[in-house]
Amino acid sequence: IAVWVGLSTGLTSALSRAMGERQGEKIRQYLRVCWRAIAVVSPGFTVLGVAIWFVAPHMDLEASVKRAFQIYGTVLIVGSAFTTFWSIIPDSLVKAHQDTRSTMWAGIWTNVINVVLNTLFLFVFHWGIFGIAFSTVLGRIGGLVYALARARVHERARIAHERTPLSDLDRHATRTVLGLAIPSSLTFVLMALETAVVNMLLAGRQHATEAIAAYAIYYRLVLFALQPVIAGAVALLPFAAMRCGSGDTAGVRRGLHQMIAASAVYSLIVVGPIMAVIAPWVANSLAESPLTAEYARFALFTIPFACLSGSVFLLCRPVFEAMGRGRPGLVMATLRYGFLMLPLAWIGMQEAERLGYPAIDGLVIALLVASGLSSLLFYAWMRNALEASAQG
Template sequence: MNKQNKTEMILKGNIYNVLITLSIPIIINSLIQTLYNLVDGVWVSKISSVHFAATAFVWPVNFLFVSLGIGLSIAGTSILSQLIGGDRIEDTREYSTQLIAITILSSIVFTALGYLISPTIIRLMGGTGDLGLYGNIYLRVTFLDLPFMFLFFNITSIMNAQGNTLAPTILSAISAIINVVLDPIFIFTFGWGIAGAAWATLVARAVLALAGVIMLFTESNKIRPDFRGFRFNKSIVKEIITVALPSSIGQSGASLGFIVLNGFIGSYGTATIAAYAMVNRITSLVMQPAMGMGSALTAIVGQNIGANQIDRAREAFHKALKLTILIGTIGCVLLIAFDEPIINFFMQSKDDISVIELSLTYLFYISLSMPLMGIFSVLQGIFQGSGNTKYSMAMEIGRLWFVRLPMILIFKHLTNWGPTGIWFSMSFSNLIVCLYGYWVYRGNKWQKKVIKTDDECQSEGAFGVIE
């Protein structure tokens, strides 16, 4: 199916068909990205549970830096899809050029900063002994792959905005295979240990980014950046940042929350950290279909808002909601029914049996909120697709800072629930934030466009450059 037919399908086709057609490649792509972490986790867990806990301990720090790239990617999908829906193809090329330039510059800055301050961050988080040592080794290498990760985020957003969700998936599959092959070689054959897992991921992502760049400049891609005579365009940069900043703040605010959360979890011991990390990786795998549906909704809503088809954007939201609730319910049943074999498969090291016991308890609680996590993804999809990312930001930050963390503090100091207080708080916070998100949706403010019309661009000098 060519790009024009994809756009016509998004704007006029059966909504269920559109959602499924666009989301399946995104789901596969997300599963592949999740496999990066799962494969690393399985191999690292063969060394020891402390090594595995170290990868989980530093994950929020890495994600804090990655959040900027995610915000730019969300902005790219939102803005470009609205331009496509409004049949402004020439403008999409200028916007994509500016987007990539911002991304590359920011990723280099964040790589250098993260690498330098990594030991300090881990020390401030309370990472000591082997946990701090292994965490610092792993984190420093992961910072080096930020430019490759950011760039591919951009490429994926450019393709997704057009409805081309298949090409990034094929490239991700190739990259995942490279990662799977390199992991045991780097970790055990070369004897690099936990650093080997990070280096394997870096090499795989570098190959992925290179292949993505080649794909970006092929004749079949109608949104081809053009860097000849490049200068930063003040108005476009402002529009991109306006959409990207709330998403980045939301993601980074959530990351900071997870850093604080890791501190609470760490206070219960290394076994609790390992259990938390393992179950999160399992549930993230199960939740990929619902998350893919939310990502597909971003492009669908963006193009239809660009084409002034608000009712169709609403219809897409309601149908995506039904599908994700169904997916979440099925996932909940499967995780509870097969909890023991699932945990035993993913936790290869049995050096601490309490990790298994804690994982089973956490898996039960978080499984109950699977449908809610699907609803959360769909709400994020409609807010991000419309470009009104301040609402998705409020959901990200509110879930952790205003519900989850206060509840964990209450359970920690006023009850004897132990780690169970954390597990319950995580599930209950999903309910509260979904109620908030639906209330915002009913208010209709998300319908406002975030890009200027052609007339507005001309009258306001929207394409003036930064000298």
């Protein structure tokens, strides 16, 4: 997923800026770069999938788990190498044309086909774990076909209406795409490490099982609540990149501020009241023990603030990427997840226990502080970058 996200980000940003500059030849350059990158990545993941088949039997797991992992990992990785990575190009083209609705429909078609095939393979053909993995692979073909069709429509319209008549070349086209793709992939990996670090911290505390379960409930609901903000960040990348290409820095700033304001309203006016009402019920419904429910209740009440503090971070990163700058996102992710999160979480847990509260309460508050600090610093950096771009 990290590789897919990185390549998609790099290509979407480059294509959108080229469209803003009305540079048709650059669009063709960036597409060729991505074709070559996929031609390397896809066989690489195919080899990785095959390797799983031979490595899995030697892993220190129960026999049934090893067999399931061997089948599922091999089928999913090998299949995804052909269906997932080749969807990067049509998906990026559709987003570069700012048709995020079609991106949504591609995802819907993927999920619908996946559910239908999953049901068929499991309950009719009785293919077990192989059927689950195979349906996931085949489901992505539906989204790929839909994205290809929409990308073809948009590209024909662009060429027919001569929206990109200029033919300047990017002398560093590969660097333009991969210079965003690599930092974006690494940023995604750093973000994914948060749960592992939290579980490690909680594992050494009293009632670790209940605390880890409560955090899992909290984390999943935070991700669910952040979906509109994440969707806004996805749409903000091509929006800002096209305006960067046309030199409309004021439009970029205006779009960013509107998205931040909308996210704040959503977090406090929508998520806040909903969580205030349903948090106890959700905690009791999802928890398997009273102690887990007790831990989860407090965490769930903080979800609006998690959305608010996290939204600025999520929205600033695509604007930097729209400017062709992938390093700021990686630097801020390293600061947040590599330097702030661990010490603040440890201090928060220590202080919570010293005051007689569960360690997970201090952990959740510490994560909010880390998120808020990194978001404020990221926004200040973004503001200075936009001002420098407007003056330069």
